[in-house]
Amino acid sequence: MSICPVCNQLSAAQYRCPSCLGNMKDSGRVMDYYDDYSPYFDIDSLKMEDGYPDDEKEKQCPHVFYCVHCASENVLLIHEWRSECN
Numbered sequence: 242m243s244i245c246p247v248c249n250q251l252s253a254a255q256y257r258c259p260s261c262l263g264n265m266k267d268s269g270r271v272m273d274y275y276d277d278y279s280p281y282f283d284i285d286s287l288k289m290e291d292g293y294p295d296d297e298k299e300k301q302c303p304h305v306f307y308c309v310h311c312a313s314e315n316v317l318l319i320h321e322w323r324s325e326c327n
Contacts, residue, residue, distance in 0.1 A: 242323075242324045243321035245321050256306055256315075258310065258315075259315065264310075271304065272303075296318060302318070303316050
């Protein structure tokens with residue numbers, strides 16, 4: 242089992258905007274934007290249909306990052322950590 246360090250607040254993600262080099266803000270998982278109930282569905286099941294074909298296999302969590310300076314959005318794949326708890 243893998244866990245996203247950003248989703249679980251174990252690590253802060255800090256990225257610079259490729260357009261203006263300003264700091265980008267994490268706006269959450271891509272899957273949370275699908276509909277009102279998607280944050281409550283199983284993450285691994287949603288990864289099968291999220292448009293990122295290798296994120297489940299590569300243990301990555303797609304997050305939306307927003308630049309407060311130039312209003313651009315980017316999806317970045319956060320590498321998940323392997324959990325010892327099963």
